[in-house]
Amino acid sequence: GESVGLHLPxxxxxxxxxxxxxxxxxxxxxxxxxxxKQESGKGPQFIIxxxxxxxxxxxxxxxxxxxxxxxxxxxxxxxTQPGDSAVYFCAEIISGGYNxxxxxxxxxxxxxx
Amino acid sequence: xxxxxQSPTHLIKTRGQHVTLRCSPISGHKSVSWYxxxxxxxxxxxxxxxxxxxxxxxxxxxxxxxxxFPNYSSExxxxxxxxxxxxxxxxxxxxxxxxxxxxxQYFGPxxxxxxx
Numbered sequence: 001g002e003s004v005g006l007h008l009p010x011x012x013x014x015x016x017x018x019x020x021x022x023x024x025x026x027x028x029x030x031x032x033x034x035x036x037k038q039e040s041g042k043g044p045q046f047i048i049x050x051x052x053x054x055x056x057x058x059x060x061x062x063x064x065x066x067x068x069x070x071x072x073x074x075x076x077x078x079x080t081q082p083g084d085s086a087v088y089f090c091a092e093i094i095s096g097g098y099n100x101x102x103x104x105x106x107x108x109x110x111x112x113x
Numbered sequence: 114x115x116x117x118x119q120s121p122t123h124l125i126k127t128r129g130q131h132v133t134l135r136c137s138p139i140s141g142h143k144s145v146s147w148y149x150x151x152x153x154x155x156x157x158x159x160x161x162x163x164x165x166x167x168x169x170x171x172x173x174x175x176x177x178x179x180x181x182f183p184n185y186s187s188e189x190x191x192x193x194x195x196x197x198x199x200x201x202x203x204x205x206x207x208x209x210x211x212x213x214x215x216x217x218q219y220f221g222p223x224x225x226x227x228x229x
Binding site for chain 2: 101
């Protein structure tokens with residue numbers, strides 16, 4: 001079926017630590033994945049994306065890893081800051097002639113000083 | 114440059130009423146998508162429009178409809194509102210239709226609808 005889910009609903013980390021947010025997807029035909037960050041009262045904000053022909057992609061303080069064998073996606077945030085506190089969603093692009101994003105339920109990241 | 118804008122920001126309606134939500138995409142973006150986000154869940158795809166034509170529809174009843182105007186802005190209409198329609202309605206725009214899956218969708222702040 002079409003579903004994208006997350007392993008952990010809440011993740012608490014200390015400021016300065018690295019954070020890892022995980023996501024499982026079920027559609028093996030999906031070939032594009034995006035991580036979004038959503039702060040309270042705001043719409044989802046694009047963080048980083050990755051194509052299925054890649055295993056890893058790095059941005060500024062963020063890295064996305066893709067394991068197609070087990071259909072697993074992760075977002076790593078280095079040196080987590082209080083401003084990183086938000087809900088993080090992975091989204092899967094379903095083919096069909098247009099970009100239909102399939103979101104998971106989200107993981108809340110809480111950064112403690 | 115302004116991002117995606119949506120209006121109104123908040124709205125309270127009663128069951129059975131109808132509602133119209135509006136979205137203005139990023140300048141130069143031709144595609145608009147609508148999503149419904151129920152509290153505590155991820156956004157769910159409702160519609161995608163490109164060049165004023167509906168290109169995709171999610172699993173929502175016919176009470177939900179939308180349209181896109183020549184200036185690429187869009188309206189989402191919901192008739193015969195139910196309590197379960199209470200949610201954050203998000204609009205996202207992208208440059209193209211999305212034939213290429215790397216067409217990033219940029220989201221607006223959403224309209225929070227409460228149905229009493």
